[in-house]
Amino acid sequence: MPETKRVALFCSDLDGTLLGLPEASADFRRIWDSLGDDRPVLVYSTGRLVEDAMRVIRAGGLPEPDYYIGGVGTVIHDPGAGGVIPDYAEALSEDWDLAKAIEVVRSFSGIEEQPAEQQNECKSSWFWHDASPADLDRLRAALDEAGVTAQVIYSSARDLDVLPRRANKGNALRWICGKLGVPLDEAVVAGDTGNDSSMFQVEGVRGIVPANAEPELIEAVRDLDAFRARGECAAGIIEGLIHHGVFPQHRS
Numbered sequence: 001m002p003e004t005k006r007v008a009l010f011c012s013d014l015d016g017t018l019l020g021l022p023e024a025s026a027d028f029r030r031i032w033d034s035l036g037d038d039r040p041v042l043v044y045s046t047g048r049l050v051e052d053a054m055r056v057i058r059a060g061g062l063p064e065p066d067y068y069i070g071g072v073g074t075v076i077h078d079p080g081a082g083g084v085i086p087d088y089a090e091a092l093s094e095d096w097d098l099a100k101a102i103e104v105v106r107s108f109s110g111i112e113e114q115p116a117e118q119q120n121e122c123k124s125s126w127f128w129h130d131a132s133p134a135d136l137d138r139l140r141a142a143l144d145e146a147g148v149t150a151q152v153i154y155s156s157a158r159d160l161d162v163l164p165r166r167a168n169k170g171n172a173l174r175w176i177c178g179k180l181g182v183p184l185d186e187a188v189v190a191g192d193t194g195n196d197s198s199m200f201q202v203e204g205v206r207g208i209v210p211a212n213a214e215p216e217l218i219e220a221v222r223d224l225d226a227f228r229a230r231g232e233c234a235a236g237i238i239e240g241l242i243h244h245g246v247f248p249q250h251r252s
């Protein structure tokens with residue numbers, strides 16, 4: 001039986017979640033568009049920066065969202081209001097010093113800066129091939145020593161992101177819900193990898209995990225309210241939205 005609790009906002013990752021299976025993405029679009037005016041607020045939350053996210057949703061045929069959360073929670077973009085929400089960037093920027101963070105990373109050898117389109121005021125991104133846990137600890141210690149309150153995120157044995165301590169997808173979701181007056185238990189989230197776990201961890205939020213999710217996410221949501229779908233990517237998200245009562249159970 002689908003749940004009947006109200007869903008006022010749906011916040012989803014893109015790659016491997018709403019994107020990845022083109023036919024399922026098209027099905028999602030069709031059903032979403034059929035919901036009419038009382039549909040939930042739609043938010044996309046991605047590691048991509050906003051311009052890039054706009055490009056991939058158009059290429060993938062997904063509906064336009066009400067908000068974008070870009071750069072792993074470092075920027076919130078409101079297309080209706082014409083762009084980036086400065087209040088959020090200001091909230092993140094407290095005790096964050098980008099110039100100092102860059103200086104510290106540059107003092108390490110073997111780390112190369114990623115292209116400008118991967119960078120923003122609150123996201124400093126680098127390539128560091130095969131860094132060991134000890135290397136990352138050295139970098140964290142150097143940032144601490146320089147007084148930069150940052151988190152160091154390393155993935156794919158290559159990509160290094162240095163972000164303000166509070167920047168993540170979960171905090172960005174909290175911020176949007178607060179701004180819109182949406183109770184957190186009226187939000188549903190979806191995602192497939194480790195950087196999505198902070199959304200599932202927001203208190204009261206319900207989740208959808210597609211079948212292709214990475215083990216690190218499955219482990220992180222084990223004790224949380226997350227629906228484990230049988231389908232991959234958008235096919236799993238459609239199942240989850242039926243489960244949460246957002247999409248109709250019987251559809252043509």
Ligand SMILES: [Mg+2]
Pocket residue numbers: 013014015016017191192193
């Ligand atoms: Mg993903």
